[in-house]
Amino acid sequence: MPPRRRPPGPAAQAELATLSPGSHLDPFLHYLTAECGMSANTVAAYRNDLRQFADWCVERKIASLKAVDLSLLADFLQALHARKLSASTIARRLVALKMFFRYLVLEGVLTESSVELMSSPKLWQYLPTVMSPEVVDRLLQAPARTDSYALRDRALLAVMYATGCRASEIVNLRLPDVRLNERICRCRGKGNKERIVNLTPVAVAALEAYLQHERPLLVGRREQDALFVTRTGRALTRVVVWKLVKKYARRAGCSGDVSPHTLRHSFATHMLAGGAEIRALQEMLGHASIRTTQIYTQVEHSRLKSIHSKCHPRG
Secondary structure, three states: OOOOOOOOOOHHHHHHHHHHOOOOOOHHHHHHHOOOOOOOHHHHHHHHHHHHHHHHHOOOOOHHHHHHOHHHHHHHHHHHHOOOHHHHHHHHHHHHHHHHHHHHOOOOOOOOOHHHHHHOOOOOOOOOOOHHHHHHHHHHHHOOOOOOOHHHHHHHHHHHHHHHHHHHHHHEEEOHHEEEEOOEEEEEEEOOOOEEEOOOOOHHHHHHHHHHHHHHHHHHHOOOOEEEOOOOOOEEEHHHHHHHHHHHHHHHOOOOOHHHHHHHHHHHHHHHHHOOOOHHHHHOOOOOOOOHHHHHEEEEHHHHHHHHHHHHHOO
């Protein structure tokens, strides 16, 4: 009978605990918030991505971060592909892993990072869903008098399309951020960076009606400075915004998977079609890198090719 394997001693157990794939996560997330200035939403996304990687390692009995090599990482990316995740989602998870392992090297936990040798999935094939101006008009008119909070919903949709703001930026808008007489509002994007965005006449008119006739009834006597509020006077959440966009997109007969980000994509594409410069659009969207904004030039080129093939006699 073979001798029973002795359990690891206290020192070995401490080393395994220190180097387990799920360890150092909380200090890393604190590092992202305190030293990198990342937003709460970004940190939450990184937490979810890294938790899934840690769970995946546990399922394969990977007990130490030192065992994470190129072969293991390739298997992990293949598992993500098998789940039919988009290239952008996989790329974000790879970024989360790279930052996590850079942090471990910086802290002296590891001497090197194999993740740095991994390249991101090709994103050039990914084109965001964009609505035509006519479809956007139908969406903005979708809230009807029979809806409980039609003025709020119409103002919400109009502001999202007028500014290209993310859902998280819309729900964080406060009354002092909006200056209707100047047709501008101040929003806070990723990393808590502020920028000034313009409001269209349609958005201004919708906001004026909402602020004058509906918001006071929703807020009542509560001290609430959130611009968009629920029936109980609390600030809207991203989940509620997502549900409202879905609701009115179905009513407007929008095809495809429409989300709050679809309005942002549509805003950007329509701005380019109207002659906006790419650098100006980058500032309006709050993109840190021009590369992120350049994807909309591909969307616009794709739209022009479609029009050309339909309308040109030799198309």
